[in-house]
Amino acid sequence: MKYIDYYETLGVPKTASDKEIKQAYRKLARKHHPDLHQGDAKAEAEEKFKLINEAYEVLGDPDKRAKYDKLGMNWKAGDEFNFDPSNMDGGYTYTYQGPSDFDLGGFGFSDFFANIFGQDFARSRQGGGRTRRANRKGEDVDAEISLTIDELIHGVEKEMYLSAPNVCAACEGQRVTQRGVCRACGGTGVTEDTKTVKVKVPAGLYPGASLRLKGLGGKGYGDGPAGDLYLHIRAAQNPSWQIDGSDLEADLMIYPDQAVLGDKVQVPTPHGQVQLKIQPGVHAGQRLRLKNKGLPKGGGTFGDLYLRIRIDIPKDQSEEERELYRKIHELRQTAKAD
Numbered sequence: 001m002k003y004i005d006y007y008e009t010l011g012v013p014k015t016a017s018d019k020e021i022k023q024a025y026r027k028l029a030r031k032h033h034p035d036l037h038q039g040d041a042k043a044e045a046e047e048k049f050k051l052i053n054e055a056y057e058v059l060g061d062p063d064k065r066a067k068y069d070k071l072g073m074n075w076k077a078g079d080e081f082n083f084d085p086s087n088m089d090g091g092y093t094y095t096y097q098g099p100s101d102f103d104l105g106g107f108g109f110s111d112f113f114a115n116i117f118g119q120d121f122a123r124s125r126q127g128g129g130r131t132r133r134a135n136r137k138g139e140d141v142d143a144e145i146s147l148t149i150d151e152l153i154h155g156v157e158k159e160m161y162l163s164a165p166n167v168c169a170a171c172e173g174q175r176v177t178q179r180g181v182c183r184a185c186g187g188t189g190v191t192e193d194t195k196t197v198k199v200k201v202p203a204g205l206y207p208g209a210s211l212r213l214k215g216l217g218g219k220g221y222g223d224g225p226a227g228d229l230y231l232h233i234r235a236a237q238n239p240s241w242q243i244d245g246s247d248l249e250a251d252l253m254i255y256p257d258q259a260v261l262g263d264k265v266q267v268p269t270p271h272g273q274v275q276l277k278i279q280p281g282v283h284a285g286q287r288l289r290l291k292n293k294g295l296p297k298g299g300g301t302f303g304d305l306y307l308r309i310r311i312d313i314p315k316d317q318s319e320e321e322r323e324l325y326r327k328i329h330e331l332r333q334t335a336k337a338d
């Protein structure tokens with residue numbers, strides 16, 4: 001029989017985490033679902049779909065994956081492979097003791113799979129596996145939420161539309177029915193349902209933080225509890241301030257006289273107006289730091305607000321002002337000549 005490289009099938013490295021394997025599998029199962037294809041492409045998709053499900057049946061199960069990995073990493077897909085159970089470590093011996101009328105072919109698995117996992121697979125599908133799996137925590141859900149600066153600082157309560165995975169009703173999350181790979185869920189064991197959840201975002205969350213909301217994920221399997229919602233916090237773009245992590249940056253426009261002589265100005269910050277002292281001789285491009293006037297940084301602390309000095313000319317200059325600038329200009333010329 002031919003060796004099948006299940007890692008290659010799912011397009012993941014041999015070091016892939018359980019989560020990466022699950023993600024790769026879901027993506028491929030959706031892409032190659034036979035119901036989404038027609039004609040010649042349908043038959044091709046069906047073959048692909050079967051193989052993807054077989055790969056996940058193995059790599060998605062820690063025991064099967066360990067056993068598969070033990071077969072050896074050096075095999076390449078398509079190599080002629082003779083399964084010799086005595087090569088397996090840990091006292092594993094292969095004797096198929098499943099019920100004789102149990103038809104693995106019905107599940108569309110390869111000879112390779114049937115030889116290596118036939119026994120385990122048959123057992124896991126024989127009631128015992130079903131009850132063991134029955135009461136399980138629902139799927140955890142990841143979602144992103146964009147919050148305004150004000151919402152980050154003060155907290156907010158929001159309604160969110162979520163696509164949350166729920167246990168497939170057709171196969172009860174078993175991914176296969178007696179007729180083969182479950183069509184209703186594409187063999188994923190879960191169906192994506194949209195739902196609205198009300199989330200309470202506390203004050204002081206920082207961009208990049210994750211919030212775990214217990215019980216707001218997918219429904220539990222059987223009597224199992226619902227999964228959790230992991231809300232990843234992002235900062236929404238803001239027209240007044242550029243956001244850099246928990247720091248903010250903005251331009252501060254001042255006039256030449258303020259730059260030369262210094263001044264006190266009122267500047268807006270997310271935490272309200274602040275009086276800022278401009279030192280005499282400030283340069284264009286210089287950054288003034290307003291400590292703790294940025295976004296939350298976690299632990300009740302805040303980032304900083306940076307104001308970049310820009311120097312502009314008043315548009316409504318009077319003749320008197322211009323006369324004084326002329327005077328300054330003359331003095332500059334003399335200074336340069338010296």
Ligand SMILES: [Zn+2]
Pocket residue numbers: 168169170171172173174175176182183184185186187188189190
């Ligand atoms: Zn299903």
